Amino acid sequence: MLEGETINAQKLIDFILGKTVSKAKVMEEFSLHNSEVLALVPKEYSKVTYIRYETAKAHVHQFLSFKYGIDDLEFRELNYEFIKDYEFYLKTVKNISNNTTLKYISNFKKIVLRAIDKDIITVDPFKRFKGKKDKIVKRPLTxxxxxxxxxxxxxxxxxxxxxxxxxxxxxxxxxxxxxxxxxxxxxxxxxxxxxxxxxxxxxxxxxxxxxxxxxxxxxxxxxxxxxxxxxxxxxxxxxxxxxxxxxxxxxxxxxxxxxxxxxxxxxxxxxxxxxxxxxxxxx
Missing domain, CATH: 1.10.443.10 (Intergrase catalytic core)
Structure with missing residues (x-):
């Protein structure tokens, strides 16, 4: 009722048995997203955009292996602590600058928001995450x-x-x-x-x-x-x-x-x- 869904006997049974909980996994969804991007190159995306998402996916996969010793995890296991640990990993283990780290996190966030849109999860683990970019003065050649x-x-x-x-x-x-x-x-x-x-x-x-x-x-x-x-x-x-x-x-x-x-x-x-x-x- 709280989720605004109609109630029937089958839905109640599925809920009690845990069948309504999505077990979709992060890396699987990331791969699906990147495959769709590649299929739209060069019509809607550039090859550079596809490569950037592939790099972002590789960073997440390497983090899962480094931190948890796994290849994938379910979306419902994501939380604020996971995001902060991932940010720390990129800045320390990978030695990536703050601004570039935030770009990779933004790429990952798109996959999470996609999961929310597909009703895989209902809570956004990025809700409390606030990243601040460093201001860089970019001057041209004289x-x-x-x-x-x-x-x-x-x-x-x-x-x-x-x-x-x-x-x-x-x-x-x-x-x-x-x-x-x-x-x-x-x-x-x-x-x-x-x-x-x-x-x-x-x-x-x-x-x-x-x-x-x-x-x-x-x-x-x-x-x-x-x-x-x-x-x-x-x-x-x-x-x-x-x-x-x-x-x-x-x-x-x-x-x-x-x-x-x-x-x-x-x-x-x-x-x-x-x-x-x-x-x-x-x-």
Missing amino acids: RQELSVLESHPLLVERLAMVRDVFVFQCYTGLAYIDVFNLKHSDIKRGDDGDLWIISDRQKTGSAFNVPLLPQALRIIERYKDHPQCLMRNTVLPVISNQRMNGYLKEIADLCGIESQLNTHKARRTFGSTVTLNNNVLFM
Whole structure:
């Protein structure tokens, strides 16, 4: 009656016998969710999103093994203490930063909320959990730092290629996944007679129209006959995001740039340093 359900003899019998208690398990539901996400790549989700959920699932599975010596547990066994212990495990055993820890917990919370929506459990174990993100000041490259990065001679081909892709992002504002998928068909001549990138962002589906500055055009020309570009029919030879960020750290050391380089910094550099210095106007 309290749950607003109709009462009949069979429901009473099932309740007394314990048949109404769901024994659904966390890792099984996590796997089901991730399989559904994968099936919707690239229509509704990016491959990066799927990989992130797979990583989050792996962390939960490893925590269960580390803390309890099990591979799975029922949703009804989750509680506030479990969530706090999981947070502590990620920060200590896994040595993951606070903000990244909260992202993995958020991924896990989605699975728990899914279980609530499916009436697997009725109580939210996250109800009293409050995570606070650390405020991080993310500054773009200065005009001088960008100039040093562009002009510094890099004799190793893989480093020079990663540098060029990063610089291209700085002059176009494209996110990693968008520059990875950029095709020549996305480059069109605008009403002003100049070449523009006219496409949609994969993450949001929103239109992305930006003029191609001379620096970006030179990089496109440099890689027009690159084997990887010809094979994938893309504008630039972009490697995996993880490898690219790893090489960018090496490039920063070689160029004497103290601030950390990553693909996100390129978008911030475009949004401030490049647009302000080049009077970029958007369609």
